[in-house]
Amino acid sequence: MTTDPTARHYDREFVRTFFTSPTAVEGGDDSAKMLRSAARLRGMEAPDVWVPDNEDATAPSMREQGVENVVEVVSEHGADFPGEIHPRVVWHRDDPATRYAGFRQMLAMADPDGGAVDHLDGFVIPEVGDIDDWKKADEALTRVETEHGLDPGSLSMSVIIESGEAELAMGDIREEAGKPSNNLERLFLLVDGEVDYTKDMRGMTPTGELPPWPELRHNTSRGASAAGLIAVDGPFDDIRDVAGYRERMTENRAKGMTGIWSLTPGQVVEANTEPLPPASGYWLLDDGEGEGELRAEDERWVYDGDALGLEETGDGYVLRVDGREQELNADDLREELLRRAAYVPSMADMVDSMAEFEAAKEAGKGAIAMTRAATVEIDGVPVDIEADRMWDEATYQAAKTPIDLFQDVYEHRPDQHDALADRYGREVVERATELG
Known part of the structure; x- marks a missing residue:
């Protein structure tokens, strides 16, 4: 004992x-x-x-x-x-x-x-x-x-x-x-x-x-x-x-x-x-009234709410938030949307990111940058956004918690293996069980 x-x-x-x-x-x-x-x-x-x-x-x-x-x-x-x-x-x-x-x-x-x-x-x-x-x-x-x-x-x-x-x-x-x-x-x-x-x-x-x-x-x-x-x-x-x-x-x-x-x-x-990583990743956007999930359509992420409005002008954009208008150039608009947007990674996304960092660590790198990009559409106006995130050992360990949960479930609940394979696909499941 x-x-x-x-x-x-x-x-x-x-x-x-x-x-x-x-x-x-x-x-x-x-x-x-x-x-x-x-x-x-x-x-x-x-x-x-x-x-x-x-x-x-x-x-x-x-x-x-x-x-x-x-x-x-x-x-x-x-x-x-x-x-x-x-x-x-x-x-x-x-x-x-x-x-x-x-x-x-x-x-x-x-x-x-x-x-x-x-x-x-x-x-x-x-x-x-x-x-x-x-x-x-x-x-x-x-x-x-x-x-x-x-x-x-x-x-x-x-x-x-x-x-x-x-x-x-x-x-x-x-x-x-x-x-x-x-x-x-x-x-x-x-x-x-x-x-x-x-x-x-x-x-x-x-x-x-x-x-x-x-x-x-x-x-x-x-x-x-x-x-x-x-x-x-x-x-x-x-x-x-x-x-x-x-x-x-x-x-x-x-x-x-x-x-x-x-x-x-x-x-x-x-x-x-609910605690398991989602099967598909998705983007959230804070429109001033709260975070809402964007709708995926033709490799774009579409905002369907009414709190945000966007109009393209000849030399920039007009963004409407809470009844107020902001005149922004392309760079400022991307920064504003990046500030409001957040990505919820899927199981496959987590597995890919962790595997990439494990490979980089094996090659002797202590930190790497990972990029996440998307096209956000508001009122029919598409805007490309892109964000970099630095991954080091601490980031890896924090990101590993959902995978630790998945591995714990997979080990102790064989009766759920088929449901997990249906949710994620067998290839993703196999890769997730091998991480770490």
Whole structure:
């Protein structure tokens, strides 16, 4: 067991999807039907981490049955499930009885006689408090491993950040993990739980909706980075708001938080796909009202909005922005459009750029210039723009993160290989797996 808190003891470096299912539902002939349905998910519909949820998603009166259902379904289907399996049990920082109940749930689910533990990767602990409470959860997992003869640290522990205490505790992980008195090296995911966090913080909004809590997401991402863990955002309740879900994921990735909670298989597909590099590159243009995607047409990138206008005069151009006119010569117009334009590279673009830099580095060059050119059309007027970007080792390492994600997905999710080949083409996929 390593004593370096930033050294991962598991293989995955990225988790895109954290999907919860109730362990038992009342009514009907099969209380485990939701578990069985989730266990059969494959490809882009299957999450990276599946969480049979014996806490909030399951009624208290059904949790005993939920434990039995987890054992039954995971023992039967766990070997074929393509992601990791981490049940959530009950726990609470202020309630010893609830913590003991959580221990008993883990003990039952991990019993080798039930056959599920061979397919369980760990457990999710909700409602944790300060770092001493994290140690209590770790000790409970250690007892489970000891009583069942499992290897120490073989069960990972993920925690849900649902209180100010837990948020502050993330700053203690580096110092505490690796001490001989605990097994906190087993930590895997730090997951935000904004609903209970809002309750704990006494947060209020005029509409009653949840505050966005960007600070919590930043702190969780920072805590995960500092301790060599993986950060996951909490649930996005409006399951019909696909655009909002995508926007939330875009904001999170800028903070280094790739993973997000998924409540439906549809959200799983979105969250599995959205972090991956796009199949086709495209240009964005800021027209003063926000960045919008330009339309590709005959090797040109066409602006279809109304906020920008462009007219060619005899000796230059007139650019209209926000009702104001600017008279510009050709060079000044190109500079203005370059300032407003941005390119979103495709997977193939990333692979080409990284391969070019790797070849240059192999030839002894420390930095090279890469050029990106396009023809932008506004009101039927075409303008050629061109930008150079210097690539050095730091640029390469920063640009490699999306490729690292792709390689991690490709390694750990063979069930998604066909979908990735359909998205990018097999030649691009093969080249991407060989980079670095």
